[in-house]
Amino acid sequence: MSKLIIDAVKDNIFFMIINNNNTYSVTHENSKNNYEKLIVLINDFLKNNNLEISDVGSIYINRGPGSFAGIRNSLSTVKAIHMIKKIDYYCFSFKDFENEINIKYENIPNLCHKFNLKKNLINPYYIS
Numbered sequence: 001m002s003k004l005i006i007d008a009v010k011d012n013i014f015f016m017i018i019n020n021n022n023t024y025s026v027t028h029e030n031s032k033n034n035y036e037k038l039i040v041l042i043n044d045f046l047k048n049n050n051l052e053i054s055d056v057g058s059i060y061i062n063r064g065p066g067s068f069a070g071i072r073n074s075l076s077t078v079k080a081i082h083m084i085k086k087i088d089y090y091c092f093s094f095k096d097f098e099n100e101i102n103i104k105y106e107n108i109p110n111l112c113h114k115f116n117l118k119k120n121l122i123n124p125y126y127i128s
Contacts, residue, residue: 001057003109004046008038008074009066015045016105017056023106024049035073042077056087058119060108063091088119 005016013034016025026045028034034041046052061078064071078089090112097103097111 002051002055003058003060004042004056005060005105005108006042006074006078007062007105008035008070009062009064010070013038013041013070013074014105015042017046017049017051018106018109019049019051019055025105030067030070032069035069038073038077039080053081053085053087056085058109059087059089060112061089061091063093065093065095082120090117090119091121092117 002017002019005014005018007014008030010030012027012030014025014027016023024045026048028041043053046055059078059081061074062071063075075091081087082089090109092108092112094103096115096117100107100111103111
């Protein structure tokens with residue numbers, strides 16, 4: 001099963017798929033318009049990589065700190081995917097991995113497991 005990483009808390013919306021040791025990524029402008037169609041962007045990204053949402057085994061989502069709108073919309077979208085498709089998700093923050101050196105998105109799933117991040121738990125960090 002593929003792993004989907006979503007990060008919408010920074011200047012760009014970032015998606016990455018890890019599929020059988022291959023990685024695919026894309027970025028989009030961090031805008032209100034893109035927040036409103038986040039699920040469409042996810043589906044298009046999957047489709048462009050010959051995948052469907054049912055091919056995703058787990059989702060890793062950045063919970064902040066960062067943009068309130070980015071956190072709110074990405075967490076809401078992932079929660080809806082979880083409720084409908086029963087795909088587990090892990091909410092991470094780069095603060096969770098403070099002692100790690102040179103963190104790459106490809107390593108997020110392993111780091112979430114290494115640091116025992118709980119699945120299906122939302123605990124966002126907002127900046128003021």
